[in-house]
Amino acid sequence: MSEKQVIAFDGVDFRYPGVPVLEKATFELYEHDFVSIIGPNGGGKTTLARLILGLLSPSAGAISVFGRSPQASRHRIGYVPQYTSFDPNFPVTVREVALMGRVAFRPGLHRKRDVEAADSALDQVGLSDLRHRPFADLSGGQRQRLLIARALAAGPEILLLDEPTANVDVAAEHQLTALLHRFGNELTVLLITHDLGFVNELVNRVVCVNRSVKVHPTAAVTADMIQELYGGHVRRVDHEVDLYHRSHADGNAHG
Amino acid sequence: MKWISITGRMPTETRMGEFFRALSDPTIPFVRYAFLAGIISSVAFGVIGSYVVVRRISYIAGAISHSVLAGIGLSLYLQSARGIMWLTPMVGAVLAAVVSALVIGLVSMYAKEREDTVIGAIWSLGMAIGILFIARTKGYVDPMSYLFGNVLLVTRNDLVLIAVLDVVVVTLGILFYNQLLAVSFDEEYATTRGVPTGFYYLMLLILTALAIVLLVTIVGIVMVIALFTIPAAIAGMLARRLWQMMILSALITMVLASSGLVLSYAANLPSGSMIIVLAGGVYVLTAAVRRIVIRLRSLT
Numbered sequence: 420m421s422e423k424q425v426i427a428f429d430g431v432d433f434r435y436p437g438v439p440v441l442e443k444a445t446f447e448l449y450e451h452d453f454v455s456i457i458g459p460n461g462g463g464k465t466t467l468a469r470l471i472l473g474l475l476s477p478s479a480g481a482i483s484v485f486g487r488s489p490q491a492s493r494h495r496i497g498y499v500p501q502y503t504s505f506d507p508n509f510p511v512t513v514r515e516v517a518l519m520g521r522v523a524f525r526p527g528l529h530r531k532r533d534v535e536a537a538d539s540a541l542d543q544v545g546l547s548d549l550r551h552r553p554f555a556d557l558s559g560g561q562r563q564r565l566l567i568a569r570a571l572a573a574g575p576e577i578l579l580l581d582e583p584t585a586n587v588d589v590a591a592e593h594q595l596t597a598l599l600h601r602f603g604n605e606l607t608v609l610l611i612t613h614d615l616g617f618v619n620e621l622v623n624r625v626v627c628v629n630r631s632v633k634v635h636p637t638a639a640v641t642a643d644m645i646q647e648l649y650g651g652h653v654r655r656v657d658h659e660v661d662l663y664h665r666s667h668a669d670g671n672a673h674g
Numbered sequence: 675m676k677w678i679s680i681t682g683r684m685p686t687e688t689r690m691g692e693f694f695r696a697l698s699d700p701t702i703p704f705v706r707y708a709f710l711a712g713i714i715s716s717v718a719f720g721v722i723g724s725y726v727v728v729r730r731i732s733y734i735a736g737a738i739s740h741s742v743l744a745g746i747g748l749s750l751y752l753q754s755a756r757g758i759m760w761l762t763p764m765v766g767a768v769l770a771a772v773v774s775a776l777v778i779g780l781v782s783m784y785a786k787e788r789e790d791t792v793i794g795a796i797w798s799l800g801m802a803i804g805i806l807f808i809a810r811t812k813g814y815v816d817p818m819s820y821l822f823g824n825v826l827l828v829t830r831n832d833l834v835l836i837a838v839l840d841v842v843v844v845t846l847g848i849l850f851y852n853q854l855l856a857v858s859f860d861e862e863y864a865t866t867r868g869v870p871t872g873f874y875y876l877m878l879l880i881l882t883a884l885a886i887v888l889l890v891t892i893v894g895i896v897m898v899i900a901l902f903t904i905p906a907a908i909a910g911m912l913a914r915r916l917w918q919m920m921i922l923s924a925l926i927t928m929v930l931a932s933s934g935l936v937l938s939y940a941a942n943l944p945s946g947s948m949i950i951v952l953a954g955g956v957y958v959l960t961a962a963v964r965r966i967v968i969r970l971r972s973l974t
Contacts, residue, residue, distance in 0.1 A: 472866050498866045509728055509859055510910060510919045522856040522867055526849045553914045573867065 422450040425577060425607055426471060428632070431480035433466055440466045444480070444632035450576075453603045453621045456611045458628035464611045467628055468579055471609070472498055485576075497570030497606075499580040502562035507555050514550040516565055517541050520572030533572075540571040544598060560591025567598065577607045584612065693939040707833055708825035708892055708945065712931030715836050715888035718843040720924025722885040723906035724916060725847070725878055729858040734879065736899045737793045738774050739886045741800025743895055745770025746820050747807030754812045763820070764832050767890055768839075771883035774800060779876045801895075823894030823946030825935070832891060839884045846881060847920075854878060855916055892931070893946035904953040905930060908960045930956065 426448040433441040440463045448454055458464050469475040470482055473489030484492035497520070517540055521533035541547050544564040549557065557565060563583050570578060580599075584592045602608060603621050610622075627633045696705040726735050749766025752758045774796050782789040808815050819827055847854070856864040857874045865871050886898055893901050905926035906919065913919035934949030941948070 474862065474865060493866050494868050496866065498863060500860070500863060505860065506728070506730075508910070510913050510916050511855065511859060512915055515855070515915065516859070518852070519856040519859065519863065520867070522852050522864060522869055526853065529852060569863070 422452075424448070425450050425452075425485055427483045428470075429481045429483075431470065431477045431482055433463075433470060433475065434478050439630065441470075441628070441632060442630055446626065446632055446634040448607070448609070448624065448626075448634075450607055451604075452607050452624050453599075454607075454609045454624045454626055455622045456609060456626045456628060457613065460613060462629040463632075464613075464628045465581060467626075467632065468498075468581055468609070468611055471579065472496060494573070495575060496577045496579050497567075497573055497575030499563075499566050499570045499578065499583060501582055501585060502559060502566055503586050505554075505562070509554055511554045512550070513546060513552050513554060513557065513565055514538070514541065516554055517546075517550070517568045517572050520569040536574065537568070537572045540568040541565075543571060543601075544568045545594075558591070560587040560594060563587055563591070563595065564598065567595075571602075575606065577609060578602055579609045579611075581611045582613065583610070693936050696939070703830070704826050704828055705939070707828040707830065708935055709932060710833055711828050711836055711889070711892055712935060712949075713928055714833070714840050715885070716927035716931055717924050718840045718847075718885045718888055719902060719905065719927045720909075720922070721844055721847040721920045722878075722881050723902045723927070724909065724920045724923050725854055725858060726882055727903055727906040727910055728916065728919075729878065731879075731882070732899065732903045733790075734775075734778055734793060735882050735886060735902055737778060737797040737800075738771050738879070738883045739890065739895050739898045739902075740797045741774035742767045742770050742887060742890055743804030743817075743820060744800040744807070745773075745804075747804035747811070750815055751807040751811045755810075762829075762831065763827075764829075764835055764887070764891070767887045768835075768884065770800065771887050772880055775879035775883035776876065779879045783872050783875065819894075820890070821894050821896050822944060823890070823892050823897065825892055825945045827891050836888050839888055843881050843885050846877065850874065850877065851917070858916075889931075892935075893949055897946050897950045900950045901927065901931070901953060904950075904957050908957050911960055911964050926956070 424447050428444045428446050431441060431444040432439070444467070456464050456467060466475065470477060471484060471489060473484075473493050482489055485495060514534075514537055517537035518529055518533060520540065521529060521536060538547065538550065541550050544567050546561065546565055546568060549561070554562070554565070567578075567580070567583070583595050587595070599608060599610070600621060608621075622637050625635045625637055627635065693705070696702055697709060699705070726732055745766035745768070746763040747766075748770070749758075749761040749763050752761050778789075778793055778796060781792045785792075804820075805817060808817055818824075853864070853869055853874055854877075856867070856869060857871050857878075861871050861875075864874075886902065889901060890898050906923040908926055909919045909922035913922050930953045931949055934952045935945050937943075937952065938945035938948035
């Protein structure tokens with residue numbers, strides 16, 4: 420990996436009063452990395468994402484995104500939250516949600532190129548035909564793809580997805596995986612997941628978050644590491660550990 | 675308690691006709707004023723009420739409307755005790771509403787206090803302050819008029835103020851439509867796009883405050899929240915997009931406010947309560963009809 424560094428954490432601590440969430444996180448991520456951010460629930464994955472987006476500030480240490488502060492760079496990140504946190508009856512159409520990727524401080528109506536960007540993003544996620552439908556009419560998987568379209572409409576360099584496959588059915592999960600395959604070549608992708616099966620052949624770097632943050636190239640992910648990360652729950656993830664071994668084999672074959 | 679008793683004991687149909695004659699009668703201008711106030715302010719109610727409903731901040735609107743009594747009480751007191759005549763109850767109401775909107779907004783953005791506690795405190799504190807000032811005001815002031823509305827209190831100057839506020843509220847509501855839509859739908863995402871969400875939150879609260887004041891005189895502090903949210907909720911059941919919801923909600927408010935006035939005049943009953951009962955009835959009816967339609971569609 421000789422690419423440009425895009426995200427750098429240097430000794431980052433984050434704590435809510437009395438509750439440490441992240442400690443001494445130091446790592447770097449590079450352009451066109453496909454990063455899987457894994458760890459147990461409550462381990463700090465979402466906090467890590469919010470720090471990268473500048474929605475939270477570190478208690479100690481420094482974060483740089485594209486060499487600047489997270490706040491200054493966050494417009495270059497396309498953030499994809501979980502669809503379940505939305506009011507399903509919100510009176511808004513599919514295209515209007517995609518257009519929110521183009522919203523900025525500037526008041527007034529959307530320009531033509533904003534509409535074009537939104538429509539092209541909807542096309543990329545396969546929702547063009549539904550663009551005039553209400554948000555309420557979409558299935559869970561479609562809503563999740565719409566949120567990806569909203570992020571893409573902004574023309575991001577990093578795509579940051581928070582558990583995109585949680586709460587969607589298997590078919591929708593396959594569609595999302597296929598989508599990510601496509602973006603993996605053009606964008607830096609950061610994928611938060613507790614679904615270890617999602618750590619597949621796309622991923623070249625795994626960030627393990629459980630108060631501490633450790634970064635491994637996929638090839639280095641071992642059963643020991645998973646055990647360390649998940650502690651007592653390791654028996655439940657035995658099956659996924661097999662998957663790691665398979666992807667390691669792939670990684671080695673390519674490397 | 676006497677509300678509007680000009681029509682006495684005429685049959686109801688005759689009194690309805692009487693209402694429309696009263697609209698053009700120069701000796702009883704308040705009928706016309708109340709009618710116009712309802713029509714003009716319904717536009718602001720449709721626009722801001724829809725934002726409030728989709729953003730789910732009706733309870734904040736409730737606190738703001740109740741805190742208005744502090745401003746009304748203060749202005750009545752200062753008018754009678756200090757002769758500050760420009761400080762009409764309407765101006766006092768605007769000031770109190772904006773101040774409490776700012777306090778609630780800033781507290782929820784920056785302070786660590788529980789937001790709902792602060793909202794509850796402002797809700798009652800506003801009323802308490804208002805009642806204390808009214809108690810100290812010379813001459814007889816009936817707080818009931820402010821709490822439950824009284825069309826007799828609408829003056830020509832109020833109409834001008836309502837029209838001005840209407841223009842301000844609607845202009846800002848439309849100019850920042852995309853931002854307010856994005857912030858209402860997903861505040862966190864809007865922040866990552868560089869939208870100053872705190873600014874838009876405060877703006878929405880202030881617009882809410884201004885809109886509430888528009889109709890407080892007619893429907894009263896206690897009930898204005900219903901006229902603010904019920905038409906928007908009805909519209910929300912029918913509209914697919916936020917701007918459709920706003921237009922529909924404005925039309926519904928217009929129809930409800932004016933027909934409520936006509937009915938209250940005809941039946942010689944308090945106008946505010948009449949309007950609100952009418953609104954509640956239409957809401958229940960719409961919800962029921964919608965359910966039946968959805969049921970029938972799923973059968974075919």
